[in-house]
Amino acid sequence: MRTSVIIIVLLAITVIAPLAAQQQTQLELPEYTLEQRWARASSQLAVSWVVAISYAKSVGKTSEQYGDYCAKFFATSWGEPGSGSTKIIRGLRRNYLMFSDSEFEVIEFSEVSTTARFNRPWLKYFGEDQKWFGVTLEEYEACFRVFNQRLAEYLDLEYKEKIKDNWLYLTVTKKK
Numbered sequence: 001m002r003t004s005v006i007i008i009v010l011l012a013i014t015v016i017a018p019l020a021a022q023q024q025t026q027l028e029l030p031e032y033t034l035e036q037r038w039a040r041a042s043s044q045l046a047v048s049w050v051v052a053i054s055y056a057k058s059v060g061k062t063s064e065q066y067g068d069y070c071a072k073f074f075a076t077s078w079g080e081p082g083s084g085s086t087k088i089i090r091g092l093r094r095n096y097l098m099f100s101d102s103e104f105e106v107i108e109f110s111e112v113s114t115t116a117r118f119n120r121p122w123l124k125y126f127g128e129d130q131k132w133f134g135v136t137l138e139e140y141e142a143c144f145r146v147f148n149q150r151l152a153e154y155l156d157l158e159y160k161e162k163i164k165d166n167w168l169y170l171t172v173t174k175k176k
Contacts, residue, residue: 067143071150
């Protein structure tokens with residue numbers, strides 16, 4: 001009888017021990033909603049620009065020079081020169097809408113000129129000192145400003161922007 005109990009206990013241990021070990025090696029990972037995933041992707045998008053600007057600064061370049069480089073790199077993918085202000089507004093809107101909490105609206109539209117505004121959702125990452133990982137808000141926005149200007153120039157458009165009430169207003173106009 002004693003031998004039977006020992007055998008049963010040993011069999012139970014051989015069955016239970018691997019299950020206990022298996023439970024210890026499993027890692028529970030949290031689930032995220034689409035909104036949480038989009039918010040995370042937005043912050044990663046924003047910080048990737050910060051990293052790129054920081055790298056440019058580390059090799060003696062400015063954020064404007066980095067924006068210029070990016071515009072030259074991508075310009076031909078935006079269409080043929082002279083293809084109009086509608087195309088660039090649609091493209092800029094599409095780019096800006098990658099940020100969660102983004103808002104983009106067209107204020108004025110004509111065949112010659114388009115004005116739109118954008119709410120600058122990246123502001124929340126920069127904090128009160130307007131710096132994020134050593135990159136200032138001005139450097140960050142200057143990179144985008146130059147990028148947008150160079151794309152507009154490539155498409156034979158003029159680009160102007162101003163900040164008013166924490167919105168970025170941009171206007172593209174066909175060159176005369």
